[in-house]
Amino acid sequence: MVVTRRIKPLRYGGILIPLLSLVIGIVISQLILFAVGVPPEMFYSTLVGGFVAPQMLRIFIMLTIIGAALVFSFTGSIWNIGAEGQIVWGMVFSAYIGVFVAAHSIKVPLNELSKYASMPGAQILDSTYGVVSILTWNPFIAGLVMVLVAALAGGIWASIAGALRAYLNIDEVASTLLLNYIAYYSLNQLVTGPMRGISVQAAQFGRTDALNNALTFPRLPIPGTTVTSVGVATAIIVFVIVWFILKYTSLGLRLKILGTNPKVLLASGVNTKKYILLALTISGILAGTVGAILFAGDYFFLGKIDNIVSPPTENMGYTAILVAWLAMLDIRAVPISAYIFASLMQAGNTLQLNLASVMGSHIIISGAAIKFTLIGMVLLTFSVLRVLTEYNVRFIKGGKR
Amino acid sequence: MISSSILNLVLGAAPAFTAYYLAAVGHGIFEKSGVLNLAIDGVFTLGAAIAFSTAVIYPNPNLGLLASICVSALFGVFIAYLTTKFPTSHGAIGLSLMFVGYGLASLIGLPIRTQTPNAAWYPMSNTFWIELIVTALVIGILANYMLKKTKLGASIRAAGENPYAASSLGVDILKMRLIAGALGYALIGAGAALFVLAYTQSWSEGTGMGHGWVAFAVSLSAGRDPLLTLISAAIFGGLVNNSYYLAAQFYLSPHITNMLPFIAALVALVAFAATPLRRKLAPPKELGKIYFKEERTV
Numbered sequence: 103m104v105v106t107r108r109i110k111p112l113r114y115g116g117i118l119i120p121l122l123s124l125v126i127g128i129v130i131s132q133l134i135l136f137a138v139g140v141p142p143e144m145f146y147s148t149l150v151g152g153f154v155a156p157q158m159l160r161i162f163i164m165l166t167i168i169g170a171a172l173v174f175s176f177t178g179s180i181w182n183i184g185a186e187g188q189i190v191w192g193m194v195f196s197a198y199i200g201v202f203v204a205a206h207s208i209k210v211p212l213n214e215l216s217k218y219a220s221m222p223g224a225q226i227l228d229s230t231y232g233v234v235s236i237l238t239w240n241p242f243i244a245g246l247v248m249v250l251v252a253a254l255a256g257g258i259w260a261s262i263a264g265a266l267r268a269y270l271n272i273d274e275v276a277s278t279l280l281l282n283y284i285a286y287y288s289l290n291q292l293v294t295g296p297m298r299g300i301s302v303q304a305a306q307f308g309r310t311d312a313l314n315n316a317l318t319f320p321r322l323p324i325p326g327t328t329v330t331s332v333g334v335a336t337a338i339i340v341f342v343i344v345w346f347i348l349k350y351t352s353l354g355l356r357l358k359i360l361g362t363n364p365k366v367l368l369a370s371g372v373n374t375k376k377y378i379l380l381a382l383t384i385s386g387i388l389a390g391t392v393g394a395i396l397f398a399g400d401y402f403f404l405g406k407i408d409n410i411v412s413p414p415t416e417n418m419g420y421t422a423i424l425v426a427w428l429a430m431l432d433i434r435a436v437p438i439s440a441y442i443f444a445s446l447m448q449a450g451n452t453l454q455l456n457l458a459s460v461m462g463s464h465i466i467i468s469g470a471a472i473k474f475t476l477i478g479m480v481l482l483t484f485s486v487l488r489v490l491t492e493y494n495v496r497f498i499k500g501g502k503r
Numbered sequence: 504m505i506s507s508s509i510l511n512l513v514l515g516a517a518p519a520f521t522a523y524y525l526a527a528v529g530h531g532i533f534e535k536s537g538v539l540n541l542a543i544d545g546v547f548t549l550g551a552a553i554a555f556s557t558a559v560i561y562p563n564p565n566l567g568l569l570a571s572i573c574v575s576a577l578f579g580v581f582i583a584y585l586t587t588k589f590p591t592s593h594g595a596i597g598l599s600l601m602f603v604g605y606g607l608a609s610l611i612g613l614p615i616r617t618q619t620p621n622a623a624w625y626p627m628s629n630t631f632w633i634e635l636i637v638t639a640l641v642i643g644i645l646a647n648y649m650l651k652k653t654k655l656g657a658s659i660r661a662a663g664e665n666p667y668a669a670s671s672l673g674v675d676i677l678k679m680r681l682i683a684g685a686l687g688y689a690l691i692g693a694g695a696a697l698f699v700l701a702y703t704q705s706w707s708e709g710t711g712m713g714h715g716w717v718a719f720a721v722s723l724s725a726g727r728d729p730l731l732t733l734i735s736a737a738i739f740g741g742l743v744n745n746s747y748y749l750a751a752q753f754y755l756s757p758h759i760t761n762m763l764p765f766i767a768a769l770v771a772l773v774a775f776a777a778t779p780l781r782r783k784l785a786p787p788k789e790l791g792k793i794y795f796k797e798e799r800t801v
Binding site: 266485 | 541544545585588589590591592594595596598599600601602603604605606607608609610611613614617707708709712713716719720723756758759761762765766768769772773776777795
């Protein structure tokens with residue numbers, strides 16, 4: 103076997119390689135899942151179903167946002183693997199605004215509870231214990247602030263890893279991953295401590311009070327999906343921002359050079375530290391917005407993470423790494439890549455439900471296991487096949503290196 | 504009286520210490536050969552799941568340990584082969600295998616866990632803990648001797664510092680990295696097995712997840728040196744084992760206790776990078792760089 107450098111890049115390599123690795127990765131995952139008892143016909147039929155399921159749109163929107171955020175930092179060869187943690191902090195801060203600032207819960211005597219039933223802006227959260235959520239802000243402004251605060255929180259969290267990389271040269275892969283775990287447990291600490299709600303369920307299970315109905319993001323009138331208008335708007339804005347910065351600004355150009363040849367940047371007198379920090383911070387800001395979308399669009403309250411394998415981020419921070427990589431770090435391909443992985447994730451969720459109903463409880467396969475196997479296998483195939491775009495691999499009899 | 508309680512404190516930390524120490528030494532050996540090892544956490548999680556599952560099916564903790572060592576060593580060889588034989592990105596290969604490890608760990612462990620949550624754990628006795636510490640010390644000294652005093656160790660380090668020069672002097676880079684991968688990951692697998700069978704003594708989905716990164720930090724903050732890693736592993740093992748005691752002392756919640764190793768790992772990385780240690784214990788020069796030799800005419 104002989105590996106040589108290609109003179110010209112592989113023709114259609116930008117499309118061929120991602121597609122091929124997708125197919126091979128899926129087939130290998132299917133074989134692995136078959137070995138633990140998932141029937142192949144069920145696997146493939148669910149997979150096809152994922153591509154047309156309306157609920158896939160919800161994941162598609164969020165993966166587009168995080169994928170664009172990651173493409174931004176990956177362009178500068180800054181590997182932000184910490185989108186998970188950035189989203190978690192986005193959730194925490196948007197929940198703080200939503201549950202404690204823009205509306206807050208009060209405890210009222212049970213005999214006065216009926217007065218609140220028809221009061222505008224008030225919502226009875228818990229009728230047995232007398233907890234009412236009182237709206238104090240305009241919902242539109244509150245929604246805006248929730249997204250912005252989530253962005254800010256994500257940015258600050260990412261800037262920790264950014265500063266460590268820029269000034270101390272600590273590998274950002276390790277630090278962002280460690281920060282993910284710190285974020286998960288911080289969420290647990292906050293929702294069981296200072297952010298714990300006063301309604302019965304909240305006090306019992308260690309979670310925040312529910313978000314006031316008036317503050318939840320309005321859903322689009324598409325049946326079968328919970329995708330919100332705020333989510334769609336944020337996705338479009340984030341996509342345009344990343345596309346614009348990378349294409350038309352000096353920041354984008356410098357990031358590209360940082361990714362390919364940082365020495366050129368240093369030699370021309372550019373402060374590369376600043377750009378490393380900026381790449382991670384902006385990436386975190388963009389990814390953080392997903393926290394608000396998840397919280398005010400889907401969950402409406404923040405609960406404790408019992409199993410760190412399946413946090414409320416639904417592992418999207420990790421899946422988005424794939425979205426960015428399979429788009430070959432080209433922002434224009436991110437929506438396509440996001441669509442494919444949103445469908446796969448949706449299929450994974452459906453598969454888990456189908457398995458439980460068909461196979462009973464004796465074989466337990468978690469949704470996270472399916473997702474991780476799929477992410478890992480597609481990424482592995484892709485990392486190996488990507489060699490073919492720049493190198494030529496030939497099998498020659500007796501060709502030994 | 505006081506001396507016996509201190510002895511208990513030290514001995515009680517033996518399982519956590521040994522788990523982190525072995526994994527960290529393995530990580531150090533592998534990275535000395537120039538392969539950036541980002542798959543450590545996935546294989547650590549997988550190793551823990553395999554050790555647990557084996558110890559459920561064949562009620563013998565040693566078999567669990569052996570199974571974890573074998574599977575992990577295979578992963579090490581696989582990573583070394585892919586990153587050396589082909590000009591692939593070490594980071595991408597490592598990260599993808601990390602996810603594969605997470606996925607496989609759940610797939611293997613969960614069905615077994617739902618049937619029997621109890622495996623054949625290692626005993627929680629002073630004699631076993633002393634055995635653990637002695638074994639860890641012996642392995643550490645052997646690894647140190649191997650890396651610094653033998654021809655094999657010199658070749659492994661050469662493969663990490665300058666594979667091109669080493670190759671022209673007759674060192675088979677692929678072979679060295681394969682050996683380093685097998686040895687390193689065998690130790691990581693052993694660490695993972697001890698983590699679950701001797702330290703946590705319970706397995707649920709996600710056990711071990713993140714602790715591979717802690718081992719990563721333990722190794723990095725000691726400059727990948729097997730003997731210096733003794734110190735950092737002892738600090739981490741002690742911290743993790745006594746975190747519940749600390750929590751009770753300072754009224755910390757279990758969530759903070761769970762967070763502590765990760766914060767400590769980050770602090771260790773910073774402490775290493777911000778002090779002169781970083782220059783004294785510099786990483787291998789070609790760590791994580793693609794090894795590619797242009798074709799030569801024969």
